[in-house]
Amino acid sequence: MNLLYNTIYQLQEITLLTWRALRSLFRPPMYWSEMLKQMDVLGFGSLAIILLTGTFTGGVLALNSANTLQRFGFTNQTGELVATSLIRELGPVLTCLMLAGRVGSGIAAELGSMIVSEQIDAMRALGTDPVKKLVIPRIIALLLMAPALTVICDLMGILGGLFVAVSQIFQATSVYMASAQRAMTGNEIIGGLLKPVVFGFIIAIVGCYMGLSTKGGTVGVGRATTRSVVVSSILVIFVDFLITKLLIATILGYD
Amino acid sequence: MTRTYGPQHAIEFREVTLAFGDRVILDNVSFEVGRGESKIVMGGSGTGKSTILRLALGLIKPDAGQIFIDGEEITDHNEEQLMRVRQKIGMVFQEGALFDSMTVYENVAYRLREQKVPESEVEPTVRQMLRFVDLEHAIFQLPNELSGGMRRRVGIARALVGSPKIVLFDEPTAGLDPITARTICELALKLRDLENVASIFVTHRLQDIEVLSSEYVTRNEQGDVEFHKENDEVCLVNTRFIMLKDGQIIFSGSDEQLNEAPDPYIRRFLQRRG
Ligand SMILES: Nc1ncnc2c1ncn2[C@@H]1O[C@H](COP(=O)(O)OP(=O)(O)OP(=O)(O)O)[C@@H](O)[C@H]1O
Numbered sequence: 110m111n112l113l114y115n116t117i118y119q120l121q122e123i124t125l126l127t128w129r130a131l132r133s134l135f136r137p138p139m140y141w142s143e144m145l146k147q148m149d150v151l152g153f154g155s156l157a158i159i160l161l162t163g164t165f166t167g168g169v170l171a172l173n174s175a176n177t178l179q180r181f182g183f184t185n186q187t188g189e190l191v192a193t194s195l196i197r198e199l200g201p202v203l204t205c206l207m208l209a210g211r212v213g214s215g216i217a218a219e220l221g222s223m224i225v226s227e228q229i230d231a232m233r234a235l236g237t238d239p240v241k242k243l244v245i246p247r248i249i250a251l252l253l254m255a256p257a258l259t260v261i262c263d264l265m266g267i268l269g270g271l272f273v274a275v276s277q278i279f280q281a282t283s284v285y286m287a288s289a290q291r292a293m294t295g296n297e298i299i300g301g302l303l304k305p306v307v308f309g310f311i312i313a314i315v316g317c318y319m320g321l322s323t324k325g326g327t328v329g330v331g332r333a334t335t336r337s338v339v340v341s342s343i344l345v346i347f348v349d350f351l352i353t354k355l356l357i358a359t360i361l362g363y364d
Numbered sequence: 365m366t367r368t369y370g371p372q373h374a375i376e377f378r379e380v381t382l383a384f385g386d387r388v389i390l391d392n393v394s395f396e397v398g399r400g401e402s403k404i405v406m407g408g409s410g411t412g413k414s415t416i417l418r419l420a421l422g423l424i425k426p427d428a429g430q431i432f433i434d435g436e437e438i439t440d441h442n443e444e445q446l447m448r449v450r451q452k453i454g455m456v457f458q459e460g461a462l463f464d465s466m467t468v469y470e471n472v473a474y475r476l477r478e479q480k481v482p483e484s485e486v487e488p489t490v491r492q493m494l495r496f497v498d499l500e501h502a503i504f505q506l507p508n509e510l511s512g513g514m515r516r517r518v519g520i521a522r523a524l525v526g527s528p529k530i531v532l533f534d535e536p537t538a539g540l541d542p543i544t545a546r547t548i549c550e551l552a553l554k555l556r557d558l559e560n561v562a563s564i565f566v567t568h569r570l571q572d573i574e575v576l577s578s579e580y581v582t583r584n585e586q587g588d589v590e591f592h593k594e595n596d597e598v599c600l601v602n603t604r605f606i607m608l609k610d611g612q613i614i615f616s617g618s619d620e621q622l623n624e625a626p627d628p629y630i631r632r633f634l635q636r637r638g
């Protein structure tokens with residue numbers, strides 16, 4: 110009962126924070142330099158893990174699909190299978206789970222320590238709205254960087270698959286790439302970019318909310334960090350299901 | 365005695381009550397701070413002194429009662445309206461609350477930069493403020509490279525930039541050496557007597573109480589600052605006291621009244637002198 114109450118309460122508070130952020134999104138002052146800094150820290154800083162994640166996921170996908178396809182004699186379609194899985198599903202979800210772990214936790218920890226050391230209060234006392242100065246730059250940074258990193262993850266995955274296809278199942282590069290290209294239709298790509306935009310927003314707003322609602326000293330900061338990762342990961346996976354359902358009902362259905 | 369309310373006060377609390385959960389911290393507290401007056405707030409640890417300052421800034425809202433800043437009721441103000449009111453107030457936080465990702469310079473410049481003051485004006489102001497608290501040499505250091513007392517002084521410099529008409533000091537001298545503490549008290553005296561700044565000064569230190577209630581500052585013809593000790597004829601010192609205990613104000617008045625107060629708790633509080 111308490112858990113249910115807490116969940117509903119937190120969802121309500123997150124919605125409120127979202128509403129406050131959206132309302133003041135285009136109202137001056139805009140903290141452009143803060144936005145750029147966050148893009149660098151949150152986005153560029155995550156490049157390395159996304160490169161690794163993408164490459165190995167693509168490689169594993171190629172191994173598994175080639176193995177299955179072999180039985181039906183369709184190994185020349187490995188590229189399409191790898192690319193479709195990546196663009197539709199694994200690229201967005203894995204990228205954003207990585208971001209939830211690396212970036213969402215960082216946001217919660219940073220804002221949480223600022224709460225605990227009264228820096229947020231000092232900010233308010235000096236006439237700054239923390240939502241404008243801290244929350245909005247992080248939301249915008251992730252709205253832009255999550256799709257960008259997803260694209261990079263997809264590309265690296267396709268290349269990782271290529272490497273496996275060429276070196277393990279002795280496929281010609283041209284066969285793999287031609288097959289992979291068939292997966293890259295306009296609708297697939299739109300669907301594959303919509304997801305990380307939504308997920309990026311979720312990660313930013315959950316991280317900010319958990320950080321700003323920190324209570325109880327350094328222990329509280331730890332709790333906020335953990336909670337931010339857990340809640341945003343679960344939300345990412347849950348919302349992924351909803352978006353996939355929506356996409357299949359609209360632009361991705363085969364009929 | 366009739367009590368008049370209104371714009372003549374810089375800060376006014378009217379029957380303010382605040383509880384955290386079921387713990388009542390402030391119970392029907394009323395007081396006012398006149399323009400140019402220094403109000404020393406005393407009381408044991410955890411009696412709600414910092415809470416009073418946070419209420420005056422609008423960082424938290426009272427459960428009941430009204431709070432006025434400069435004659436304007438802020439009790440029901442939203443964050444945007446509070447931003448405007450906070451422009452008039454400088455706050456020295458008990459733990460400093462410096463932005464730890466920014467240098468000393470950026471901390472002190474923060475308010476001016478937020479107000480889009482051109483950098484050519486920011487720099488001289490910041491340097492002057494830092495000279496004031498004797499920290500110009502630390503200008504490009506980060507807060508975690510400073511000692512506690514240095515951090516406190518940066519916090520004071522940050523609060524005073526922009527010449528606010530109301531300044532809230534939360535134990536600005538706690539844990540400092542006597543000379544630095546004396547400098548901070550002199551700063552408060554100058555604000556009170558030369559700039560007509562109203563302030564709330566939370567402190568436990570009897571030396572602070574002594575300085576703030578018996579000295580005053582004037583400027584002579586050459587424009588130099590002169591410190592005077594109050595003698596029996598003149599009473600120019602615009603400092604008054606309140607003492608908090610168990611959520612209530614158990615004393616409110618001048619230093620003469622404080623020294624003659626019969627309340628045993630106050631007597632014990634003051635007899636730590638020695
Ligand atoms: N956010 C909060 N939640 C719950 N209780 C709080 C909160 N902030 C303060 N308190 C309680 O309110 C009381 C008053 O706190 P406050 O910080 O105002 O004390 P203080 O008079 O400044 O003490 P000190 O001299 O130690 O600084 C304390 O007992 C504290 O436990």
Ligand SMILES: [Mg+2]
Binds near residue numbers: 413414415
């Ligand atoms: Mg305090």
